[in-house]
Amino acid sequence: MATVLIVEDEIGIGGLLEDVLLDEGHSVLIASNGRQALDLVAKDRPDLILTDYMMPVMDGATFMKALADQPSFADIPVLVMSSLPEEVVAERCPGYAQFIRKPFSIFEVIDIVQSLTRTSDGESEAIP
Amino acid sequence: MSPQTVPPPALARLPSGIAGLDTITGGGFVLGGLYLIRGAPGAGKTILTNQVCFHNASQGGRAIFVTLLAENHARMLDNLRGLSFFDEKRIPDQVTYLSAYAEGHNGGLSAVVKLVRREIQHRRATVLVIDGLVTPQISAGSEQVYKEFVHDLQEIALATNCTVFLTTNANEEVTPEQTMVDGIVLLTDRTYGWQAASDLQIKKFRSSAFLRGRHSYKITDGGIEVFPRIEALYAHPSAGAEAVFGRVSTGMERLDSMTGGGLPAASTTMVMGPSGIGKTTLGLHFVSRSSQEERGLVFSFYETPARLRAKIAQIEPGLLPLIDSGIVEMLWQTPTSDLLDAYGYRLLEAVHRRQVKRLFIDGLTAFQKGSIDPARIGNFFAALTNELRVLGVTTVYSLELPDMLAAHPRAPVDDASNVAENMILMQYVERQAELHRLISVLKLRDSDFDNSIHEFSVTQSGLRINETNATAVDLLRSNDHDGATNRFERAAATDLPPQHEG
Numbered sequence: 025m026a027t028v029l030i031v032e033d034e035i036g037i038g039g040l041l042e043d044v045l046l047d048e049g050h051s052v053l054i055a056s057n058g059r060q061a062l063d064l065v066a067k068d069r070p071d072l073i074l075t076d077y078m079m080p081v082m083d084g085a086t087f088m089k090a091l092a093d094q095p096s097f098a099d100i101p102v103l104v105m106s107s108l109p110e111e112v113v114a115e116r117c118p119g120y121a122q123f124i125r126k127p128f129s130i131f132e133v134i135d136i137v138q139s140l141t142r143t144s145d146g147e148s149e150a151i152p
Numbered sequence: 153m154s155p156q157t158v159p160p161p162a163l164a165r166l167p168s169g170i171a172g173l174d175t176i177t178g179g180g181f182v183l184g185g186l187y188l189i190r191g192a193p194g195a196g197k198t199i200l201t202n203q204v205c206f207h208n209a210s211q212g213g214r215a216i217f218v219t220l221l222a223e224n225h226a227r228m229l230d231n232l233r234g235l236s237f238f239d240e241k242r243i244p245d246q247v248t249y250l251s252a253y254a255e256g257h258n259g260g261l262s263a264v265v266k267l268v269r270r271e272i273q274h275r276r277a278t279v280l281v282i283d284g285l286v287t288p289q290i291s292a293g294s295e296q297v298y299k300e301f302v303h304d305l306q307e308i309a310l311a312t313n314c315t316v317f318l319t320t321n322a323n324e325e326v327t328p329e330q331t332m333v334d335g336i337v338l339l340t341d342r343t344y345g346w347q348a349a350s351d352l353q354i355k356k357f358r359s360s361a362f363l364r365g366r367h368s369y370k371i372t373d374g375g376i377e378v379f380p381r382i383e384a385l386y387a388h389p390s391a392g393a394e395a396v397f398g399r400v401s402t403g404m405e406r407l408d409s410m411t412g413g414g415l416p417a418a419s420t421t422m423v424m425g426p427s428g429i430g431k432t433t434l435g436l437h438f439v440s441r442s443s444q445e446e447r448g449l450v451f452s453f454y455e456t457p458a459r460l461r462a463k464i465a466q467i468e469p470g471l472l473p474l475i476d477s478g479i480v481e482m483l484w485q486t487p488t489s490d491l492l493d494a495y496g497y498r499l500l501e502a503v504h505r506r507q508v509k510r511l512f513i514d515g516l517t518a519f520q521k522g523s524i525d526p527a528r529i530g531n532f533f534a535a536l537t538n539e540l541r542v543l544g545v546t547t548v549y550s551l552e553l554p555d556m557l558a559a560h561p562r563a564p565v566d567d568a569s570n571v572a573e574n575m576i577l578m579q580y581v582e583r584q585a586e587l588h589r590l591i592s593v594l595k596l597r598d599s600d601f602d603n604s605i606h607e608f609s610v611t612q613s614g615l616r617i618n619e620t621n622a623t624a625v626d627l628l629r630s631n632d633h634d635g636a637t638n639r640f641e642r643a644a645a646t647d648l649p650p651q652h653e654g
Contacts, residue, residue, distance in 0.1 A: 036307040130311040
């Protein structure tokens with residue numbers, strides 16, 4: 025099973041994702057903004073990142089740019105979660121693997137996490 | 153259209169299966185929403201939420217009913233077994249009863265949240281009920297913990313597209329969950345003297361317009377039955393108002409002549425008079441002219457079907473084959489047995505179902521007795537009659553006047569012109585120790601009419617109106633010596649503008 029980093033400022037959503045992914049057998053790291061997330065990535069190097077887009081301190085776009093700038097982390101697949109349309113997010117976020125619109129279905133999240141953690145050992149599905 | 157004005161896509165709904173409630177909410181609860189069902193013990197919260205569960209199951213959904221007290225589910229199911237929506241076959245695969253008492257007791261609210269989320273996920277539930285919020289409220293220890301519990305439930309509902317209902321007792325206090333949930337349904341039981349009545353009110357409903365105010369409901373063998381307030385639902389009549397022209401025979405040649413060829417089509421006529429004067433007979437004459445193209449309905453309260461049939465056999469035997477062939481329907485209800493809106497719905501349903509064009513409502517006062525709040529009556533009738541007009545129904549109401557020999561009759565309904573565009577008055581006058589009957593047209597929509605008063609009699613074959621007003625003139629001339637009625641006095645007394653003479 026994989027180590028998944030959840031980057032989410034809304035505690036209810038973060039807590040829910042944490043519970044669900046723990047039940048699925050994953051290890052979970054939690055950050056409430058991009059800054060905290062970068063620290064955790066440097067420390068624990070997760071297999072998959074689920075990140076919100078609009079957050080305080082450091083938003084999802086800045087977090088992903090910082091991630092892309094570091095070659096050792098650039099291959100970690102990222103699932104972006106946002107209530108904004110994907111085209112808005114795609115303009116600002118480089119190389120995410122998947123996008124899911126909020127409010128999301130937890131069943132869909134589980135399916136995506138399953139597919140991304142399966143491929144994260146091999147080839148990434150990242151959008152060029 | 154600019155992007156700002158594009159309306160957001162309508163959110164998918166979860167019908168409750170309770171027709172009146174779905175009408176009030178505009179189609180049901182929002183999928184993945186969190187709703188609070190508030191009400192005093194016995195108001196019907198458990199029945200309502202179970203009804204939603206079983207309806208959802210009947211549509212292919214799955215429901216979980218969670219209790220938080222050490223409650224006996226077998227007892228609850230025993231209580232539900234008598235209700236027609238209860239379907240044992242759906243338990244446990246589609247409707248599951250679980251207790252979260254142990255989780256809550258041992259692990260607190262976070263354990264309850266976790267259990268609920270897992271069960272929804274595992275069963276792919278579409279409806280979740282948590283019965284009795286009082287336990288988590290007490291066990292939370294602080295408002296913050298309790299708010300987090302409700303918030304967590306909201307996130308779960310949204311993320312699983314499972315619509316969640318929380319039941320709680322009603323009180324005046326605004327509790328934290330009320331500000332957080334997507335909607336609040338308040339069930340209230342009120343007593344008025346010896347009478348009791350229940351009403352349902354949507355206090356909050358995010359994402360959608362809804363019918364505001366109180367709506368009656370009752371608990372029957374079929375579960376909760378809700379009756380949206382007629383005046384709220386038909387604030388705008390249901391169909392485009394198409395003008396209907398022409399005249400509709402009253403079934404009596406002389407009265408047709410007094411009204412200039414019959415009643416205006418798609419109008420409402422109030423026939424007022426004291427008890428026993430012949431109002432029902434007049435209404436039966438009117439309905440006897442029904443046909444396949446102009447179907448009839450008798451909506452009555454006081455005379456039982458058997459009595460009415462015997463009366464018809466005597467005075468209007470031609471009506472019996474129309475009843476037997478279904479051209480005329482007789483709908484009888486006991487007065488005071490039901491709610492005002494229930495009568496209204498039954499009436500409109502029968503009109504829609506058979507596309508009725510001739511309607512006789514025998515006993516308008518029964519509607520008033522069905523109303524707890526007399527202040528509603530005017531608006532209720534205005535909405536009901538508007539709807540009937542739009543449907544092209546020509547309606548005759550009978551209205552009993554309380555005084556047998558009133559010189560100045562007064563219509564016992566507020567704002568009588570809302571109820572009727574046409575008015576016919578039937579009166580007794582006493583002369584030389586003998587009662588005589590008089591009939592006159594007081595008002596007729598946009599029409600000239602014969603405003604003379606005629607004497608009439610009730611015979612074995614129905615009403616017989618005298619050809620001329622000569623006998624009525626004699627009767628009233630002698631009565632005028634005692635200061636009795638004339639047209640202007642009567643008009644004023646019935647709250648109507650005086651009609652022009654000639």
